[in-house]
Amino acid sequence: MGVIRAEAGAVASDVRLSGEIQAEKSVGLAFRINGRVSERNVNVGDRISAGQVVARLDPTLERNELTAAQASLNAARGELDTARNTFTRQERLMAQGFTTRPRFDQALRARETAQAAVENAEARVELARDRLAFTELRAGVPGVVTARSIEPGEVVQPGQVVITMAREEGRDAVFQVPARLLEDHAGTYRVRVALADNPAVSAIGTVREVAIQADPATRAFPVKVSLTDPPEAMRLGATVTGVLEISTPSIIAIPASALTQQGATPAVWVVDPATSTVSLRPVDVLRFDPDKVIVAHGLEPGDIVVSAGVQALHPGQRVRQLPARSAARGGPA
Known part of the structure; x- marks a missing residue:
């Protein structure tokens, strides 16, 4: 009877996502008084410096x-x-x-x-x-204009945001991540980000923020990845691809041939080393691979699992073990 000895390991899976570069911080500029706009000096995409006049009211x-x-x-x-x-x-x-x-x-x-x-x-x-x-609207920090909502001749109210700018000191790569990839909050996430049209331009990022509510349109969760020293070519609005490396600890990989069922629940046959008898134990399956099954719960390191001939077994049956070999540890998939 072929058996394996279960060993704890970690499974790392690479998930490829598509997203865009956004500003880590955005600033909305608004006049402090009401009035009629006489000048608008910037357009979307313009770089502006601290103290620069971006719009004026009729004074x-x-x-x-x-x-x-x-x-x-x-x-x-x-x-x-x-x-x-x-x-x-x-x-x-x-x-x-x-x-x-x-x-x-x-x-x-x-x-x-x-x-x-x-x-x-x-x-x-x-x-x-x-x-x-106050009839002159000045930028308080340097940045890039990402939106404008006024034209000369319009009347604006105090506090009405008329120019939105992205601050220059930080950039995020923002991805829409399916909920199933975020279920295991104990996992760690590392992201490799590259330009979609030029994969040679890349950067490393860390997950800075995971939205607590899914986007109503996509039903996915926006994930903001803070980029470390992003290249200049990663401009705001650029489309990027991200490889999300998810490492899940405390899992065990067993051969696909070892898996059976207990009713509708996945299960494996476990050998009692003291009596050489087998018992059926239910398990929680994290993932099915072509030649192996990733078990999240139900097995402990050191358990002896029957890996062949599982269809002929019944509870309490005595088996003769062939020399045990260790279960393959979870590796990159």
Whole structure:
């Protein structure tokens, strides 16, 4: 009776996927105020630097507000100068006894009121300057424009994203991975990424994020792979292929001839070394290969499994073992 001795191993399977290069981080640019767009200086695909103006609003209203605020400030400063002079005169007369306390207090209050009016006017000028500056939309970080949603003449609202840009410091390869490949969360994932039209351009990546919800259209899970030092040719939007190396620990590979059934459940005959009798044991099959079966659960390292003649056995039957050989360890498939 041919038997094998089960040994634990790992099975690595290469899964080929198709995906695209995306930015690791995207930034949405929006105006802080509402207004009518007068300029849009960038298009999709343009590279922009930090501080670059990407769009402008018509600044007429904000310039008028700034002019009015500056005029109010000048008037308030004139009133403050008059109030200060009046208070200085009343202070001198008070020291000489030539004025009354009510008139002195009135001059003091007038100076304080004029000072507050100047501070309020200065704040209005700063606010008007800020609003005028907000008519220019500037990029805070360098990157590449990936989307735009405005044209000159359109009216935009505060906070409305009008330009989307991809930051330059990181790139992901994004793949749609079937759920069955992600069921074993104990596995480890390494990805080799290459351009679809030029496989010689490649990079190594690590899985950065696995979506917790499947894409409604594909029923697959988006997996983001962070690329390590990607080549310049791997531009945003480029189509790439990825080889996902999934390593599953604690499995046992047995010959296909050793597999039988217990009802509708896969099973194998296991030999008791003390009594040389066999018993049927159900197993969980991870994968069927042409010449072997990958068992995920049901067998332990060291178990003696009948590998030939399984159709003629019955529970408790005594068998004579031929010299045992080890089960083939799981290798790359």
